[in-house]
Amino acid sequence: MKYSRPLRILHIFLALTITYQLIVSLFMDSPRLHGGHTMTSGGGFLFASHEWVGLVAVGVLFIGWVYRFVNWKRENQARLFPWLSRAGAITLASEVMNFIKFRWKNVPENGALAGTIHGLGLLAATAMALTGGILFIQLYPANLITPSTHLMMELHSFFSTFMWAYLYGHGLMALWHEFIGDKALSKMFRLA
């Protein structure tokens, strides 16, 4: 599928920041486990980078949502949420059935199923950014953990499971579509 240049540029920033966040979260120290002040210097540095790259992701998502709402019709954003209309939900159900039954030739590359998955990925990233953005404010300046900060971390961790699943599934699908000759990666990561 052909995406407009603004969507491709937004996607590059989104893919870089979100992938960085997921990977760095495996190695950083969390203020929750370290009572605020006792993080190791390496783990603390990685956490600081998680905070700042996270804020960049918040910005990228915010600009992305404004762009999508302003250009909703022109960029055909309804393709990301086909289940919002009755006709879209019916198409989605039939594509899911075809997918489960391995009739993959009948699942269109730009159809309701692909759109839904992309839409859910965008929602997962937005949930990470919202909870992360709130955590940034709550933790400033001393990384103090209150019950509401704790709750926000639980939510942030909860959504991260979906974000990981999306990164694996989406990344593998992208490689698959590159491999079978659709050139998905080269089209999506093209700058010009």
Ligand code: HEM
């Ligand atoms: C984890 C962060 C990521 C998110 C949230 C994300 C989200 C999206 C979204 C929403 C779309 C649909 C285009 C749009 O409407 O903007 C898309 C398309 C695409 N993404 Fe990602 N993406 C991520 C990471 C990646 C990575 C790491 C790769 C490369 C391995 C990748 C490869 C692609 C490709 C090839 C397409 C085009 C699919 C098509 O032909 O329809 N994405 N992505």
Ligand code: HEM
């Ligand atoms: C969209 C951007 C972000 C993504 C994708 C992301 C992703 C993640 C992931 C995957 C984890 C590990 C969760 C776990 O394994 O339980 C994590 C933990 C954490 N993140 Fe983020 N994050 C983002 C933004 C932020 C921001 C802006 C902050 C600001 C303070 C933040 C603060 C934290 C904290 C405090 C933890 C540790 C939570 C805990 O101990 O349970 N994140 N993040």
